[in-house]
Amino acid sequence: QVQLVESGGGLVQAGGSLRLSCAASGRTFSSYSMGWFRQAPGKEREFVAAYRRSGGVTYYADSVKGRFTISRDNAKNTVYLQMNSLKPEDTAVYYCAADLRPLTYYSSNSYAYWGQGTQVTVSS
Numbered sequence: 001q002v003q004l005v006e007s008g009g010g011l012v013q014a015g016g017s018l019r020l021s022c023a024a025s026g027r028t029f030s031s032y033s034m035g036w037f038r039q040a041p042g043k044e045r046e047f048v049a050a051y052r053r054s055g056g057v058t059y060y061a062d063s064v065k066g067r068f069t070i071s072r073d074n075a076k077n078t079v080y081l082q083m084n085s086l087k088p089e090d091t092a093v094y095y096c097a098a099d100l101r102p103l104t105y106y107s108s109n110s111y112a113y114w115g116q117g118t119q120v121t122v123s124s
Contacts, residue, residue: 020094033051035049035102079096098112
C-alpha cells in the first residue's frame with residue numbers, strides 16, 4: 001500500500017504559477033505510476049497528467065498541455081505538478097493518485113490510491 005499527501009495549493013492570480021507536491025509513503029514508490037486529477041465544484045473528477053512508473057513517459061490532458069509539467073523524484077518519494085500560465089478554469093481541488101499498473105492513465109478508476117486533495121484557486 002501507499003499513502004499520498006498533497007501540498008502546495010493556494011490562491012494565485014491568472015497567469016501565475018504554482019507547484020504541487022505529492023509525498024508518498026513506503027519504499028516502493030518507484031514501482032507506481034502516478035497521476036494528477038482535479039475536480040471543480042459541480043463537475044466530475046478529470047485527468048490532468050500522469051507519469052508512467054518506468055521509461056519517463058508522461059501524459060497530459062489537452063487543456064493543460066504546454067502549461068503544466070509532471071515530474072517525479074523517486075529518491076524523495078515525491079511527484080510534482082508544475083503549473084504555469086494558470087487560468088481561472090484551472091480552479092479545482094487537485095488530487096494525487098497512484099497505481100502499480102493503471103489500466104489506462106486517463107481514468108480515475110484505474111488508480112487504487114488517492115491523496116486527500118489540495119485546493120487551487122485562480123483569480124481573474
